[in-house]
Amino acid sequence: MSETNSSNEVVVSIKNLQKAFGDNVVLRDIDLDVHKGEVVVVLGPSGSGKSTMLRCINRLEHPTSGSIVVEGVDVCAKGVDLNKVRTHLGMVFQQFNLFPHLSVKKNVMLAQQKVLKRSKEEAEKIAVEELTKVGLAERIDFMPSQLSGGQQQRVAIARALAMDPEVLLFDEPTSALDPEMVGEVLGVMRELASERMTMLVVTHEMSFARDVADRVVFMEDGLIVEEGPPEQVFHSANPRTRQFVGEN
Numbered sequence: 001m002s003e004t005n006s007s008n009e010v011v012v013s014i015k016n017l018q019k020a021f022g023d024n025v026v027l028r029d030i031d032l033d034v035h036k037g038e039v040v041v042v043l044g045p046s047g048s049g050k051s052t053m054l055r056c057i058n059r060l061e062h063p064t065s066g067s068i069v070v071e072g073v074d075v076c077a078k079g080v081d082l083n084k085v086r087t088h089l090g091m092v093f094q095q096f097n098l099f100p101h102l103s104v105k106k107n108v109m110l111a112q113q114k115v116l117k118r119s120k121e122e123a124e125k126i127a128v129e130e131l132t133k134v135g136l137a138e139r140i141d142f143m144p145s146q147l148s149g150g151q152q153q154r155v156a157i158a159r160a161l162a163m164d165p166e167v168l169l170f171d172e173p174t175s176a177l178d179p180e181m182v183g184e185v186l187g188v189m190r191e192l193a194s195e196r197m198t199m200l201v202v203t204h205e206m207s208f209a210r211d212v213a214d215r216v217v218f219m220e221d222g223l224i225v226e227e228g229p230p231e232q233v234f235h236s237a238n239p240r241t242r243q244f245v246g247e248n
Helices: 050-057 082-086 104-114 120-133 149-161 179-194 206-212 239-247
Strands: 010-021 024-035 039-043 065-070 089-092 167-171 199-202 215-220 223-228
Touching (some): 010 050, 050 065, 050 167, 050 199, 089 149, 223 239
Parallel strands (some): 039 215, 089 167
16 A cells, blocks of 8 residues: 555544453553544554454543543544444454344444434435445344354444444454355455555554554553564564564
């Protein structure tokens, strides 16, 4: 990806973010800006705080201190309308979290109708468009149990896209998949990156980070150790970064 893919407009701005669970401090003074159209990939060993940072952004976890501003709104402020904030943030988890009793199409329609108050006709039209985009046009009336893990994760991506988010947050979207299914999900994510979707991706997929990211962030022990273009981070002078990317 090239530098021209992102703009100067900041979509997510994290300042001095701290998060502790009791005495266990998992995020320490995190500062990170994500610009419109930028793909930021977060790497780091298990327990480094990567997923906790994502969960703080959409307030699935409450930060201990610091600020997180999404589209000009501090999500940590008292009285903030979290439902409104979350309409700007699409989230794709490790687990697909599809409703097993609803068809693929209805899974993608549900939040559009409940949260965005779209009509059934509009929600259905958008659901079909997004499912087609992720390569599932032939399976819109299937139930989740009839799909592979990779296909279910693509439904989850379509569901997030249907909400017209400003930024997509991916929390290790391929880690629960069989190896042969990883490529199809990463392929959808690569396509979104080429369309300049703003994305913050926590992953262990080094090739995706190397090939697709505008910026790579390496975290360890709740700290951002290093960040920069992929070629910088993957050829880092920092011994800990070099060890991690070399091991993977």
